[in-house]
Amino acid sequence: METDYHSDYPEVQPQPHYITVDLGRVRExxxxxxxxxxxxxxxxxxxxxxxxxxxxxTTFRDVERVEWPRMTAPNDVDMNGVSARYVRLRADYGMxxxxxxxxxxxxxxxx
Numbered sequence: 001m002e003t004d005y006h007s008d009y010p011e012v013q014p015q016p017h018y019i020t021v022d023l024g025r026v027r028e029x030x031x032x033x034x035x036x037x038x039x040x041x042x043x044x045x046x047x048x049x050x051x052x053x054x055x056x057x058t059t060f061r062d063v064e065r066v067e068w069p070r071m072t073a074p075n076d077v078d079m080n081g082v083s084a085r086y087v088r089l090r091a092d093y094g095m096x097x098x099x100x101x102x103x104x105x106x107x108x109x110x111x
Contacts, residue, residue, distance in 0.1 A: 004037060006044055006100040007091075016049070017099035020088040023106060026055060029079035032087055033105040036072050044100025045070060048093040051077050053084030060088055070095070081109050 007017050036045050048067050052060040063082055068075045087106055091099035 004100070004102055006037070007094070007098045009044075009098055012096075012098045015092055015094065015097060015099065017091040017094070018088055019091065019099070019101060019104065020057070020086055021104050021106070022057065023085050023087065026083050026085045027106065028081055028083045028109040029053075029087070029106055030081065030109045031079055031107045032077050033103070033107070034066075034068075034075045034077065034089060034101060035103040035105065036068075036075070037100045037102045038072050042070060043096040044094050044098035045072075046089070046091045046094045046099055046101065048091075050090045050092065051079075052088040052090060053079075053082055054086040054088065055084055057086045060086070 050065050051063045054060040
């Protein structure tokens, strides 16, 4: 994986941190996969947060509260067919006070 998101470091702002993805248009989502960074240093690994969605990028609604294990395996969130253009992860607790992800992968409902 070549992508990587990490909150500013070493001067990390207090949590929560927000990571927002613009899907380009409204999509009906089945699942979103959140891939933690694939490094030995687990600093920034997100353990608690809320997955949110929006149609306009301004007003977000909660889809699911998440609690993830301290590991590098992907975390899939069932979106139950919610329609949205924007997907946002509110990272409430990341290791070391930081927030880091390798990828966010949305999957659309298959018809």
